[in-house]
Amino acid sequence: MSPKSYISYTAAVILQTLANGYRHGFDIMDATGLPSGTVYPALRRLEEAGLVESRWEKEIVARREQRPPRKYYDLTPEGKEALEESVRRYRLLAQSAPTPIRKPKPERG
């Protein structure tokens, strides 16, 4: 388990957003209002730190909707721990987290 490194507020927001069900890069952008130049590097960093993992949609799903398969992100167990830690630190986070949307979960392989 990697040592608990400092999670910036931006990263914490993104973790919360993931926890709330927004899985794709652009959706996270919409939900948080952060620009793509912020969200994507943060996602990469989180992935490197092992707090987030990425996967590609199944081909079948994508073909059905006639578009290329999208990448989606998910919290790892470590990421969930880090999120709890961040919610404690950034108390505003729990309140300002975007409301979860009822979206059908993407089919995982």
Next chain:
Amino acid sequence: MHLWLIRAIGVIVPRRLRPDWRGEWEAELRSREAMLEEWNRLDWRTKLDLLRRSLGAFWDALWMQSYRLEDEMIQDIRYGIRTLAAKPGFTSVALLTIALGIGANTAIFSLVNAVLLSPLPFSEPDRLVMVWEDASFVGFPRNTPAPANYSDWKAQNQVFTDMAATAIQGFNLTGDGEPEKVEAFRVTASFFPLLGVSPALGRAFSPEDDRPEAARTVVLSYGLWQNRYGADRDITGKDILLNGEKHTVIGVMPAGFQFLESYIKLWVPLAATSEEMAQRNSHYLRVIARMKPEIALPQAQSDIAAIQERIARDYPNEAGRLKAFVAPLGEELVGETERPLLVLIVAVGFVLLIACANIASLLLARAIGRTREIAVRSALGAARGRIIRQLLTESAVLSIAGGALGLLLAAQSFAFLRRLIPDGMKLSANLKIDLETLLFTLGVSIVTAVVFGLAPAIQASRVDLNEALKQSGRAGVSAGNRRLQSAMVVAEMALALVLLVSAGLLIQTVMKLHGQYDEMRPESLLTVRTRLSENKYGEHARRAAFYDQALGRVKSLPGVVSAGYTTSVPLEWKGGTSGFAIEGRPPQPGEINDALHRQISADYLRAMGIALKDGRYFEDTDTNQSIPVTIINETMARQFWPNESATGKRFKIGRADSQRPWVMIVGVVADVKQMGVEVAVKAEMYFPYQQITTHAWFTPRDLVIRTSVDPMSLVAAVREEIHAVDPDQPVSNIRTMEEVLGEEMARQRTGMTLLATFAGLALLLAGIGIYGVLSYFVTQHTSEIGVRMALGAKRGDILKMILKKGMSLALAGVGIGLAGAFALTRLMASLLYGVEAFDPLTFAAVAVLLAMIAAVSCYIPARRATRIDPMSALRYE
């Protein structure tokens, strides 16, 4: 449209990661686009929004760069380490060479950092200045001021927040252990606050302590407190005995604190009486001042100069031609260390360059062996830039490893380098490996890697695929490679020559400086100091009795040839003068006749080996009942009696109208360089101590003993004899005259040793360099040589051919080096003594030496060439 943007930005994403990256972005954009279309919201606004989002891909792509570097960098480092480990011979030689080069640079950097770049340990040190008298008219351009002048400056100046004065005072520390002689500073109460340093324990002096009638107080140095008082934390309030008088310890200064001299062990208040402060004729203070925040040096200078002019007008007899000036404290402490340090910096730079050239040569040679490897990589798609980067990384690994080793070596040298720290900073300047040193070492390592690695890397990557992949292993020996190698050798030779010439000049300088004292035979002279305390030996009769008895006992010791007492041995006290008036020659107003005042025993001059030039030495018949006599040195005779014999003339100490008796010159002796090894001799007058009953200031304190055995072997015996006369008399400063000389020339000697070491290193490296290149040449041309021999060339011809090749490079280097030395040695002219910067003998000798070393280095590969068996050489193809 935004998809094109993604494609464009994607160009900078590392190839390996590109497909995934593009896939992610394009998928997001497409799905967003599709969604908007579905909801009929795809208009120019949303399209713009999509564009905006795709622009963000740029930052993401930038972020991807770190993957590229990281991955490939680690790959390169691993590969580099493997390659280096595969060739342990080359790697260890290269490592050692780099370690020496970088280590030397790091060591000198630490020195420069400690001496030139570190701030002084006082509060706002660039505001601190020293104020000196300028008494050039008697040969003291930087003279310790008289108290009355100090008082006037202090009272009348408008540029200083405060001023302080110090005076050296010797004390016999007794009562609580071995009697010990210590040097102290008497200081005004303003001294410690002015420097802005607080005691580590207790307090400093208050204005109340600084009065002659105040209870006696003392502040200890950290060293004394540790050594003599065992770091006793309750020391404040205790009393110690200085010259038999009780002084209360009120404080202890922090470790590493020093002001000017490093041997000061205590501070006592100046506590000057009003008479002392009104003295305008005795010059012995050191004055320090702090400039007001808004004042710059030139203003302080003109202010003091103006005050001194007023003093000169008001007191024409004492100060008619006296001037004053202000000098920054930093200058005072660093002194003339700047130029030598610069020379050392350049020297180590040269050594490093030579080391780099050697390694570059080696790498160039090795590049041939790697042609296939590089060709294969190139065929597999590695870009040229990538190959160069990989080769440079390899060089960097070598260089940084060498640098780390060099750092260790540098740390070992600190003990030796400390001798180059000027005395004024000895306690406070520290040679250490700190962050700056580490950064410097790292920086130099990386620069070194580029310097020696770039050319070979570029050469190696310039590979003709077809040629290289053929079986013949000798392909790809480009003319460029050979030219580069030759250039390296020539450069190395040139740099080595410059260093050798510089070292040669410095060696001669030190020899000439030392040679000035050869007649004295300093190695067989023992010197000890027995400073008599004023309390016990206030009376002249008591003093004279002590000297008589001490001399009598010491002279009877076996192994002692002769002995004598003097005020101070040469080089120990660079001052101590008295004014005098010549009989029949009334002085001009403001003109002062000034000479070093030394009281000696009858045998002193003989014991010292100071030759008699005219007249006679002192005899036992020169007592305080006979006529007052004196002996002067040649300089004084020439200066004041230029066209006549000085013997028989008379003068008196002080003014002509005083009651003191006239003294007659009975002898003239040879000059001794007393003011410094490089400083002109000053007029000096010797008096027999039996005859001078006043002037206790100059009473003899140094005993010199000419021995027929090793001087230090007599130390215990001498001590015994002194203690037989007076058991409480401290015996200190026990050294041979050779050691006194050595200390005086420590800086020059250390600099010389360093430069000679660097030059020797350079010579070694250059020799190895030329050997390596020539050796490689022979290997590469084995078949050609074989052909020649098969066609009838004799071994002698082959030898000549190889030698010619090698020596032409060497001589080219020597030629360029001579030109370079010609241009550069003038920069060190100020460090030389007794030898010119363009000393032709040195230049010639070094050129010959270098050529000889080169010849030896060339001979070995040349002989190897003659041993080539033509048959096997031809088959070697």
